[in-house]
Amino acid sequence: xxxxxxxxxxxxxxxxxxxxxxxEILRRSTGIDYESFRRGRFAFDYEAMMAxxxxxxEETLAIxxxxxxxxxxxxxxxxxxxxxxxxxxxxxxARIFIKDEAANPSGxxxxxxxxxxxxxxxxxxxxxxxxATSGNYGAAVASQAAARNLPCIIVQEVFDSRGVGQPEILExxxxxxxxxxxxxxxxxxxxxxxxxxxLLEETGYFNASLYxxxxxxxxxxxxxxxxxxTRRLTGRAPDVVVITHAGGGNVTGxxxxxxxxxxxxxxxxxxxxxxxxxxxxxxxxxNRKSFTTGHTGFGVPFAVWPDRxxxxxxxxxxxxxxxxxxxxxxxxxxxxxEALAQLxxxxxxxxxxxxxxxxxxxxRELPEEAILVVQETEYTGAGKHPTAQLTFARANGIEIRRxxxxxxRPGSVIVIPEDIEQVRVTDVSLDELRRSYLRHxxxxxxxxxxxxxxxxxxxxxxxxxxxxxxxxxxxxxxR
Amino acid sequence: xxxxxxxxxxxxxxxxxxxxxxPAGSRAHGVPPETQAVPLEMRVKGFLLDxxxxxxxxxxxxxxxGRVVRGSLVAVNPPIPHDFGSPVPELQTIGPELRxxxxxxxx
Numbered sequence: 206x207x208x209x210x211x212x213x214x215x216x217x218x219x220x221x222x223x224x225x226x227x228x229e230i231l232r233r234s235t236g237i238d239y240e241s242f243r244r245g246r247f248a249f250d251y252e253a254m255m256a257x258x259x260x261x262x263e264e265t266l267a268i269x270x271x272x273x274x275x276x277x278x279x280x281x282x283x284x285x286x287x288x289x290x291x292x293x294x295x296x297x298x299a300r301i302f303i304k305d306e307a308a309n310p311s312g313x314x315x316x317x318x319x320x321x322x323x324x325x326x327x328x329x330x331x332x333x334x335x336x337a338t339s340g341n342y343g344a345a346v347a348s349q350a351a352a353r354n355l356p357c358i359i360v361q362e363v364f365d366s367r368g369v370g371q372p373e374i375l376e377x378x379x380x381x382x383x384x385x386x387x388x389x390x391x392x393x394x395x396x397x398x399x400x401x402x403x404l405l406e407e408t409g410y411f412n413a414s415l416y417x418x419x420x421x422x423x424x425x426x427x428x429x430x431x432x433x434x435t436r437r438l439t440g441r442a443p444d445v446v447v448i449t450h451a452g453g454g455n456v457t458g459x460x461x462x463x464x465x466x467x468x469x470x471x472x473x474x475x476x477x478x479x480x481x482x483x484x485x486x487x488x489x490x491x492n493r494k495s496f497t498t499g500h501t502g503f504g505v506p507f508a509v510w511p512d513r514x515x516x517x518x519x520x521x522x523x524x525x526x527x528x529x530x531x532x533x534x535x536x537x538x539x540x541x542x543e544a545l546a547q548l549x550x551x552x553x554x555x556x557x558x559x560x561x562x563x564x565x566x567x568x569r570e571l572p573e574e575a576i577l578v579v580q581e582t583e584y585t586g587a588g589k590h591p592t593a594q595l596t597f598a599r600a601n602g603i604e605i606r607r608x609x610x611x612x613x614r615p616g617s618v619i620v621i622p623e624d625i626e627q628v629r630v631t632d633v634s635l636d637e638l639r640r641s642y643l644r645h646x647x648x649x650x651x652x653x654x655x656x657x658x659x660x661x662x663x664x665x666x667x668x669x670x671x672x673x674x675x676x677x678x679x680x681x682x683x684r
Numbered sequence: 685x686x687x688x689x690x691x692x693x694x695x696x697x698x699x700x701x702x703x704x705x706x707p708a709g710s711r712a713h714g715v716p717p718e719t720q721a722v723p724l725e726m727r728v729k730g731f732l733l734d735x736x737x738x739x740x741x742x743x744x745x746x747x748x749x750g751r752v753v754r755g756s757l758v759a760v761n762p763p764i765p766h767d768f769g770s771p772v773p774e775l776q777t778i779g780p781e782l783r784x785x786x787x788x789x790x791x
Contacts, residue, residue, distance in 0.1 A: 220706060372766045372769075375766040387749045387751070388729070392723075396724050399712075484716050489718045547782060587768050592771060592772050592775070593767065
């Protein structure tokens with residue numbers, strides 16, 4: 206293939222040629238000179254990148270207010286808290302609050318990210334915006350682009366090779382089109398990134414990536430508001446904030462916002478749906494997932510190697526901020542989604558309720574006076590609803606039954622709990638993830654890792670220099 | 685109003701087109717074999733620039749951002765395919781169960 210670039214000269218559009226132009230395309234389409242932050246083979250100055258290319262909290266609040274984004278209500282889930290206390294030891298069962306992010310334009314917290322990205326695109330004079338995303342972020346970017354009269358393209362992974370689309374993603378296609386965006390729908394595969402790059406080159410649009418400093422600093426207001434709201438309602442900051450973890454931006458931005466609000470004692474917990482065993486690039490596994498986001502298929506790879514994203518340096522770095530990481534099963538999230546609708550009168554999610562399912566389990570362990578905040582909800586619609594997702598699962602041969610979620614098998618069995626006691630979390634060892642991250646680096650570097658990279662890894666992994674040195678020494682010994 | 689549901693597409697119709705981005709066997713390194721064995725396909729919608737055309741014919745469309753894209757015609761005015769599915773028996777009793785529990789009733 207060949208094409209004509211904006212400069213008028215023919216471009217080689219082969220996969221290899223486009224991927225080779227990756228750095229230049231990303232620099233032009235984000236306006237970020239990532240190289241200026243480089244400090245080593247892997248090391249870069251993360252805080253300088255966030256400070257020099259992102260927006261301050263005050264600027265972000267103002268931009269989002271102008272876009273009608275944020276300032277969502279924090280709701281106390283009194284019935285769910287009562288329910289948890291019926292299953293908790295005496296004196297236990299934390300108060301559960303939820304930040305109703307579904308109240309945002311486009312129906313999710315993702316619009317906080319989109320607001321800054323689209324603002325940046327408009328400010329820099331880009332002729333349009335592109336985002337590669339199959340999730341709520343697409344609708345969020347489309348919504349913000351619509352409000353700023355900017356053309357918008359969303360690139361999605363929608364279908365398997367039979368042409369069967371994931372219902373959650375088909376809904377997101379519809380939502381993007383509702384806001385006037387062009388949607389490029391692809392079949393399964395990581396080469397979505399290649400198509401993304403060709404479109405960036407063809408159009409000269411801004412890359413509204415999920416992983417730029419704009420996108421991640423847009424979420425800081427969410428963490429900040431969580432603390433402000435909780436202080437207003439309870440007189441103090443939350444003890445625990447539970448965050449659905451996928452690509453890492455939600456954890457990173459929220460945790461940074463909590464810190465900006467002075468909530469230094471708040472425990473930051475990430476939660477993902479356990480889809481371990483399903484391959485994210487598999488044409489066969491694609492439609493055996495009953496969740497297309499908030500799951501370990503993104504959560505683990507993006508934690509252990511953030512710079513796999515569609516930018517040079519990923520601003521979303523979850524291991525910098527996670528203090529605990531847990532998984533729940535698909536069946537538990539569907540069960541809690543039902544509980545939220547039936548006991549609180551809030552029809553939300555389901556994918557955004559991953560953190561709520563984890564919160565129900567975590568609240569049982571905490572004293573009654575503890576404050577636990579779930580920092581998001583998302584809108585519900587055709588395709589993204591328990592009945593839609595379970596009907597689809599059944600049509601794809603997935604067994605669905607009531608029982609103990611311990612019997613859950615990603616891609617073959619979904620077990621809906623029989624009672625609230627069966628909603629549990631499984632801890633993922635953060636040290637294991639840190640070791641996996643270091644293994645990636647060690648392999649990429651061929652074993653040679655200098656002192657500036659080691660210091661960077663300690664900060665990037667929220668660990669000690671000794672842990673980094675010991676892990677790298679063990680890798681060298683096992684060579 | 686003219687009936688736009690027929691298989692023949694006319695200039696200006698809102699249509700879905702399809703093309704192969706990477707053929708089977710030419711996928712990225714590292715994708716699983718079942719993905720390597722199938723092409724990377726793209727579907728895009730737009731207003732038909734040429735025609736009349738029948739499904740399967742190569743056509744050009746103007747997308748919502750004004751790009752011109754060529755591909756094989758799939759459908760005219762393609763419907764929105766997803767829905768809420770069917771009621772799920774495994775979910776239907778959860779609400780009553782939880783309310784009973786909150787009231788303190790024995791199951």
